[in-house]
Every structure is written in C-alpha cells, then in structure tokens.
Amino acid sequence: MISFSVIILGVVFLGVNAEQPAVYYLSDEYIDHLNQQNLPWTAGRNFPSDLTQSDVERMFGTKPATELPEVPHPTELRKSYGGVNAFNTIPDTFDAREYFKSCASVISVVTDQGSCASSYAFAIPSVASDRLCIHSQGRVQKLLSSQYVASCCKMCRYPHEDQICTGGISSSTWAWIHKRGLVTGGGYKSNTGCQPVSFPPCNHGTSSSSLPSCKNMDPxxxxCHTRCTNDNYGRGFFHDKYRFKKYYWLSYKGGVYSVSDNANILAYITVKIIGWGVEDSRPYWTVVSTFGESFGNHGTFKILRGRNMAIVESLVNAALPRGNY
Known part of the structure; x- marks a missing residue:
C-alpha cells in the first residue's frame, strides 16, 4: 500500500454553479442563452437535460467538510518536495503532464465514476498515483485503487457511513488514506492492479457516447475486500499497499470558465488540478474531472484562477508518499 502528506498535483473541492434564469439550466435553450452572453467560455451539453437537483447532487458525490485538516506551512512543503524548489519564480504556465514527462501517462488518466456518486473516491487516488510516480522519479507508474476507497472507507462517506455511492468528504478521505494506505487498481475491466474498479463507466449525457445512460443505472x-480481487495480479493485498504522509460548469466545453455574480452552488465535486496558465489575458487552473473523457475538453477544463471561482481555491489537498520508491 502507499501512504501520503497534505499539499499542484492536488485535489480541489469545487462548487458546481448555475444561474437561475427563466429556462432550465440544462436545457438547450439555456445553453444557447449562455453562448449568446459573450462569455469567455463555450457552453455545450455534458449531461441530460432532464436531470433534477437531486440527480445532480447524487451524481457529483462530494459534501462540504465540517472541519478542515491541519496542513504544513508552505516552507515545510518546499523542504519536503524537491519539485517546488525547481521554480525560482513561479512560471506563467505549468502543465504537470509536460513538466514531469516520465509520469505523463499516469497524470493524463481521466477517471470515470460511472453511476456512483463518488468523485472523492476517484479524484484522490488519481492524485495519489500522480504523486507516487513523481516522488519515485517515474520508477513507480501505478494507478491506485478508487474501488478500495469507494467500497472500504466508511468514514469518507456522507451522510451515512453505511451508504455507498451517495457522496463523501475529501478531507476525511485523505485522513483515511494516511492511516490505511492504498492498494493499486485500474479502471473497469482493466485487469490492472490489486483492486480494479468493479462497476462500469456510463454516459453522463453526451450524444457522442455509446455507453448506457448513467441516469438509467442504479448506483x-x-x-469491501481486504484481498486482491484481481486474481491475475501477482502481489498480495498487504504487500501492495502504498502509504502517504498526512499534511456554470455543468455545460462547460471550452475556454476559461467563470460564473456570474448571481450564480448559486448546486452541488460539490472533487476534481484534480494539474496545472495553470493564461488564455486571452485570463489566468486559469487546468482541472481534470471524474466523468470520463467525454466531459469538457477530453475530461479536462479550465477555470478562472485567482478569484476563488466556484470555491476552487478554498480547499486544496494533496500528499507525499511515505518512504522511498
């Protein structure tokens, strides 16, 4: 298993916003309305137009934490993470896929939570996988198991620990990983790692996808297993653990996303930040979703940086692997 410390690459707690005009915010009419507003981003369809508020909340799967975890002072992080010291000054643009080239194949993976409201269980192991690869200078290129987190982390779940795929809390997930570690595990039917995902991806609403609709699938x-469910995997469960030290976006298709002053938060999601940049004089974060590659720009999107857009800068967590790899 792998263990981690709290610190880009990081997961971020993101509020999903929508204005409340006369037309429904997922309708074709509203998407057309957005594209007529001369916004710095392009709207398009990512999700079905008939989703209800409860559907959106069930799909996204992150809940606000009641208390925030303690994190090290930035100087401590710089001492413990050599990659940060490579920047005498912070560059205008940064892409982890390009900077850490030996780990690009790991960092570029876009996960798909399927019909399980578990963005926390997919984004956080993805960040942990990236940081393990970076920490090992590319020697360890393994995907860590979302299945293990979703199925076994009771303290991560919300509102009830006995309910799976109804949402979870990011900070609790990091605390659990710090205590328990993570085993490896790839995507659905990947036959990769100790505990690959056991439930399939689904179509979150795009017409180009041939997958079954998530809306029509039961969660x-x-x-939870304390053994490797992949019979072809060559390592045992307890020898496979890696440990870490503790420390209107619904319709987005391109551009730098920002929300208007009268937008309201509909739901919350955990996503992965992999870089930053500037587009048409607008600073942005590069973010990876947990809805597969059909969402946004092949699973990624840009969100305005420096203004805590959709509370993207309110709570960012990450981790460092414990030990040498």
Whole structure:
C-alpha cells in the first residue's frame, strides 16, 4: 500500500454553479442563452437535460467538510518536495503532464465514476498515483485503487457511513488514506492492479457516447475486500499497499470558465488540478474531472484562477508518499 502528506498535483473541492434564469439550466435553450452572453467560455451539453437537483447532487458525490485538516506551512512543503524548489519564480504556465514527462501517462488518466456518486473516491487516488510516480522519479507508474476507497472507507462517506455511492468528504478521505494506505487498481475491466474498479463507466449525457445512460443505472454497491480481487495480479493485498504522509460548469466545453455574480452552488465535486496558465489575458487552473473523457475538453477544463471561482481555491489537498520508491 502507499501512504501520503497534505499539499499542484492536488485535489480541489469545487462548487458546481448555475444561474437561475427563466429556462432550465440544462436545457438547450439555456445553453444557447449562455453562448449568446459573450462569455469567455463555450457552453455545450455534458449531461441530460432532464436531470433534477437531486440527480445532480447524487451524481457529483462530494459534501462540504465540517472541519478542515491541519496542513504544513508552505516552507515545510518546499523542504519536503524537491519539485517546488525547481521554480525560482513561479512560471506563467505549468502543465504537470509536460513538466514531469516520465509520469505523463499516469497524470493524463481521466477517471470515470460511472453511476456512483463518488468523485472523492476517484479524484484522490488519481492524485495519489500522480504523486507516487513523481516522488519515485517515474520508477513507480501505478494507478491506485478508487474501488478500495469507494467500497472500504466508511468514514469518507456522507451522510451515512453505511451508504455507498451517495457522496463523501475529501478531507476525511485523505485522513483515511494516511492511516490505511492504498492498494493499486485500474479502471473497469482493466485487469490492472490489486483492486480494479468493479462497476462500469456510463454516459453522463453526451450524444457522442455509446455507453448506457448513467441516469438509467442504479448506483453500484461495491463490496469491501481486504484481498486482491484481481486474481491475475501477482502481489498480495498487504504487500501492495502504498502509504502517504498526512499534511456554470455543468455545460462547460471550452475556454476559461467563470460564473456570474448571481450564480448559486448546486452541488460539490472533487476534481484534480494539474496545472495553470493564461488564455486571452485570463489566468486559469487546468482541472481534470471524474466523468470520463467525454466531459469538457477530453475530461479536462479550465477555470478562472485567482478569484476563488466556484470555491476552487478554498480547499486544496494533496500528499507525499511515505518512504522511498
């Protein structure tokens, strides 16, 4: 298993916003309305137009934490993470996929939570996988298991620890990983790692996808196992653990996303930040979703940087692997 410390690459707690005009915010009419507003981003369809508020909340799967975890002072992080010291001054643009070239194949993975409201269980192991690869200077290129987090982390879940795929809390997930570690595990039917995902991806609403609609699928109920469920994997469960030290976006298709002053938060999601940049004089974060590559720009999107847009800068967590790899 792998263990981690709290610190880009990081997961971010993101509020999903929508204005409340006369037309429904997922309708074709509203998407057309957005594209007529001379916004710095392009709207398009990512999700079905008939989703309800409860559908959106169930799909996204992150809940606000009641208390925030303690994190090290930035100087401590710089001492413990050599990559930060490479910047005498912070560059205008940064892309982890390009800067850490030996780990690009790991960092570039876009996960798909399927019909399970578990963005926290997919984004956080993805960040942990990236940081493990970076920490090992590319020697360890393994995907860590979202299945293990979704099925076994009871303290991560919200509102009830006995309910799977109804949401979770990011900070609690990091605390659990710090205590328990993570085993490896790839995507659905990947036959990769100790515990690959057991439930399938689905179509979150794009017409180009051939997958079944998420809306028509019941949430999965993955079982917690303290063994490797992939019979072809060559390592045992307890020898596979890696440990870490503790420390209107719904319609987005391109551009730098920002929200208007009268937008309201509909739901919350955990996503992964992999870089930053500037487009048409607008600073942005580069973010990876947990809705597969059909969402946004092949699973990624840009959100305005420096103004805490959709509370993107209010709570960012990450981790460092414990030990040498």
């Amino acid at each position: 999965p109920k993955p079982k």
